[in-house]
Amino acid sequence: xxxxxxxxxxxxxxxxxxxxxxxxxxxxxxxxxxxxxxxxxxxxxxxxxxxxxxxxxxxxxxxxxxxxxxxxxxxxxxxxxxxxxxxxxxxxxxxxxxxxxxxxxxxxxxxxxxxxxxxxxxxxxxxxxxxxxxxxxxxxxxxxxxxxxxxxxxxxxxxxxxxxxxxxxxxxxxxxxxxxxxxxxxxxxxxxxxxxxxxxxxxxxxxxxxxxxxxxxxxxxxxxxxxxxxxxxxxxxxxxxxxxx
Ligand code: SAM
Numbered sequence: 097x098x099x100x101x102x103x104x105x106x107x108x109x110x111x112x113x114x115x116x117x118x119x120x121x122x123x124x125x126x127x128x129x130x131x132x133x134x135x136x137x138x139x140x141x142x143x144x145x146x147x148x149x150x151x152x153x154x155x156x157x158x159x160x161x162x163x164x165x166x167x168x169x170x171x172x173x174x175x176x177x178x179x180x181x182x183x184x185x186x187x188x189x190x191x192x193x194x195x196x197x198x199x200x201x202x203x204x205x206x207x208x209x210x211x212x213x214x215x216x217x218x219x220x221x222x223x224x225x226x227x228x229x230x231x232x233x234x235x236x237x238x239x240x241x242x243x244x245x246x247x248x249x250x251x252x253x254x255x256x257x258x259x260x261x262x263x264x265x266x267x268x269x270x271x272x273x274x275x276x277x278x279x280x281x282x283x284x285x286x287x288x289x290x291x292x293x294x295x296x297x298x299x300x301x302x303x304x305x306x307x308x309x310x311x312x313x314x315x316x317x318x319x320x321x322x323x324x325x326x327x328x329x330x331x332x333x334x335x336x337x338x339x340x341x
């Protein structure tokens with residue numbers, strides 16, 4: 097999968113996209129991440145990329161021409177690329193969006209700065225607007241890194257064990273059950289005995305119950321869309337009455 101990231105701060109990507117799982121994915125040719133300096137596409141002598149907003153008000157707005165020229169230059173090599181704008185005004189970039197994006201072969205991500213980008217960028221070039229959550233970041237770079245990282249996990253071969261993304265939080269509509277590893281006791285806190293029992297059916301039942309409990313306590317909104325069987329519903333009813341007690 098190919099990501100072309102349009103940014104005024106390419107150095108920010110050093111580290112998050114050059115270490116660990118993402119680095120290995122790049123080395124193995126599963127991911128190709130290219131950074132493009134938007135300023136290189138400004139044509140005036142001072143390489144200006146922003147200007148004051150029409151209508152007045154605080155802050156600066158990223159100009160349309162350098163971004164347009166940068167997208168068009170990238171599109172010469174990536175004619176079918178899906179163009180994404182990072183913006184707090186976008187659709188929430190969640191697990192479903194990451195899975196969807198992983199189906200694409202070529203993706204261009206525009207990182208905004210200042211008050212954002214001239215609306216004509218969206219109007220003329222953008223396929224999707226994505227927000228990483230109901231917070232305002234200083235720029236789209238961190239959002240772009242989040243999108244690349246979360247999407248990469250769904251590219252076949254990127255994760256060490258192929259099924260692990262399917263077991264994670266959100267994959268089945270629930271938050272994940274808790275994990276433990278050695279030692280079995282730490283400062284008086286012990287691992288739940290069922291996990292030491294070797295009884296796989298009991299472990300699976302315990303994990304499902306814990307996933308339901310965590311979701312009910314932390315993100316009850318997810319339960320409205322989760323696929324639940326009759327055992328789950330009974331378990332939830334028990335948990336609800338326990339929590340209310
Ligand atoms: N004035 C804008 C608004 O109120 O919607 C906020 C602009 S923000 C300071 C600058 C840039 O950061 C945005 O253009 C966008 O690229 C990025 N950004 C900020 N918050 C974001 C979020 N939650 N998700 C994705 N990108 C975000």
